């Protein structure tokens with residue numbers, strides 16, 4: 001019989017972490033060897049024999065967690081937000097000293113969200129205007145969401161590569177914040193509302209028409225197939241992968 005994948009969950013008592021614990025426990029090909037909270041020592045990953053870990057903690061702790069995993073040859077699947085360009089560059093450098101180790105930084109594990117981001121990046125060059133609205137539960141600590149930052153960055157990259165001008169905007173008088181945050185020139189508006197889980201709309205406008213690309217996660221169950229897919233594949237992808245789309249053949 002094939003050996004089960006030894007998995008550790010970091011942030012195990014959180015909203016996402018507790019779902020991930022249940023998903024790993026229910027997966028026949030995986031064994032949950034550690035479930036760590038904020039005060040548990042990272043050394044537990046080693047003593048428990050974890051081959052992969054999934055980080056679902058907080059932006060302030062995720063970099064140190066992943067660093068520890070990589071330094072100990074433990075593959076890491078990371079859903080936690082806060083991975084800006086500086087952190088990614090440091091991680092790339094660290095991975096050079098551990099060439100067999102894989103790290104997946106996945107701003108969103110929901111397959112529908114990954115597809116929606118890819119569709120938005122594809123559509124972005126064909127429209128004069130693009131703006132983004134992300135809507136989340138009010139217990140979220142970061143804004144804009146990691147998914148919105150990723151989507152806006154890919155949209156901006158696609159528009160730059162196609163030579164598209166910035167979205168037109170005549171605003172000269174503005175209450176601070178009224179036009180949202182700017183991510184690489186793309187305006188991003190963040191809504192925090194009780195009852196929501198995780199939602200995003202990309203609005204693309206051209207003369208006389210609008211295309212809206214919307215994704216909704218109504219339940220954190222939506223993230224679990226992506227978490228398990230990441231854990232199953234991370235060892236086969238040494239080095240750094242940003243975005244679950246890196247493990248999917250979206251161009252097929």
Ligand SMILES: NC(=O)C1=CN([C@@H]2O[C@H](COP(=O)(O)OP(=O)(O)OC[C@H]3O[C@@H](n4cnc5c(N)ncnc54)[C@H](O)[C@@H]3O)[C@@H](O)[C@H]2O)C=CC1
Pocket residue numbers: 010011012013014015016017036037038039056057058059061065078079080081082106107108109110146223
């Ligand atoms: N990639 C994705 O698809 C998704 C990513 N997220 C992200 O995942 C992260 C967690 O989200 P939630 O579960 O909603 O937050 P949460 O606040 O419910 O859970 C975070 C947990 O991590 C714990 N924690 C903090 N520092 C820790 C450490 N050093 N070691 C172990 N545990 C630690 C906290 O005590 C808490 O229990 C956020 O950054 C969120 O944006 C959330 C949903 C989906």
Ligand SMILES: O=C(O)C1=N[C@H](C(=O)O)C[C@H](O)C1
Pocket residue numbers: 081107108109136140141144145146147148197198199
């Ligand atoms: O905090 C959340 O809930 C979510 N965080 C991720 C993000 O910031 O994009 C993924 C999803 O949107 C849910």
